């Protein structure tokens with residue numbers, strides 16, 4: 077038996093007692109770091125209103141030009157967010173996204189966060205353009221997501237820019253959501269399909 081074979085056998089025997097570094101995914105999953113950035117989520121307030129006020133700041137901050145928004149005015153009959161506007165269309169092209177988190181940082185209302193879902197594989201590239209209906213959390217499940225993990229503690233004498241502690245719109249003058257028509261219950265079903273969506277923007 078050559079020296080090389082002995083060395084190889086010794087390495088094998090040495091490692092047989094070690095705990096494997098691999099896991100049986102998908103049955104087992106690794107615990108992710110607290111600040112892991114995965115799939116985006118659009119959040120609501122506890123009263124069901126959408127946090128997004130259609131300000132385009134996230135789209136402006138995105139270095140990959142991955143976010144497409146069409147904003148629309150809120151009206152008394154159709155009050156979707158507490159601001160003046162809401163995003164009627166909100167698309168993220170996940171083929172462009174580099175998961176930098178700048179959109180989350182730029183958002184003044186805590187509307188968009190990057191969460192821990194990393195299972196994003198699809199057979200067709202057009203399925204990796206996520207639409208608002210896929211990004212918005214269901215009504216009755218208002219969360220602030222990873223904002224909690226990322227939020228810097230505010231200085232004691234500063235007004236909190238986003239009402240993150242209570243998870244609800246608090247009417248604070250410092251919040252972008254203070255602009256507009258106030259807190260009104262949205263009485264409409266979540267749209268699973270947006271009939272107004274332009275077919276063209278589903279294509280790459």
Ligand code: SF4
Pocket residue numbers: 134137138139140141142143168172173174175176177178179180190
């Ligand atoms: S994570 Fe970065 S690249 Fe992805 S949509 Fe947000 S800003 Fe754009």
Ligand code: SF4
Pocket residue numbers: 127128129130131132133134135145163182183184185186187188
């Ligand atoms: S920055 Fe926030 S509020 Fe403004 S459009 Fe983007 S998600 Fe909506």
